[in-house]
Amino acid sequence: MGIKGEDVEKIWADLGMDPAPATGLCVRSVQACPGTSFCKFGKQDSLSLAVQLDRLFSGMSLPNKFKMGISGCPLNCCESWMRDFGAFGKPNGFSVVIGGNSSSIPHIGKLLAEDLTGEEVVAIATKLINYYRENGKNGERMWKFVERMGLEEIKKAILA
Numbered sequence: 790m791g792i793k794g795e796d797v798e799k800i801w802a803d804l805g806m807d808p809a810p811a812t813g814l815c816v817r818s819v820q821a822c823p824g825t826s827f828c829k830f831g832k833q834d835s836l837s838l839a840v841q842l843d844r845l846f847s848g849m850s851l852p853n854k855f856k857m858g859i860s861g862c863p864l865n866c867c868e869s870w871m872r873d874f875g876a877f878g879k880p881n882g883f884s885v886v887i888g889g890n891s892s893s894i895p896h897i898g899k900l901l902a903e904d905l906t907g908e909e910v911v912a913i914a915t916k917l918i919n920y921y922r923e924n925g926k927n928g929e930r931m932w933k934f935v936e937r938m939g940l941e942e943i944k945k946a947i948l949a
């Protein structure tokens with residue numbers, strides 16, 4: 790807020806970061822809450838997980854835009870249930886949900902797996918994104934993909 794457009798490039802340079810791809814049919818910048826790093830309610834390290842996911846996938850081309858929300862606890866401040874790929878922390882690990890969407894036709898995501906380590910979430914995200922890339926139709930958003938393929942089929946492909 791309050792940053793002038795002409796200063797944005799310089800600010801990215803000062804931070805030593807690449808500008809995040811914000812538009813197009815690709816993986817968007819990963820949204821994350823403070824999790825155990827800064828929030829008293831945090832159950833898992835959402836920030837570290839989000840950084841890993843962002844480094845691996847941000848900007849990758851997919852059949853449609855792909856949003857990820859990583860929350861540190863079930864309060865879900867990052868609206869993980871409403872993202873194409875969401876994860877939220879519980880005492881025993883992360884739960885992963887897929888196919889959520891807000892917009893004009895809201896969809897609550899479906900639970901894919903529970904009690905996962907951060908590394909396991911990254912492995913599942915990798916498999917899911919590759920599966921979506923190979924099997925998704927052009928323009929098909931993740932919630933439509935989940936409806937067409939079926940959650941059980943996706944589980945077989947991703948969790949086997």
Ligand code: SF4
Binds near residue numbers: 832861862866
């Ligand atoms: S989701 Fe939980 S850990 Fe993250 S900011 Fe909200 S209350 Fe804190």
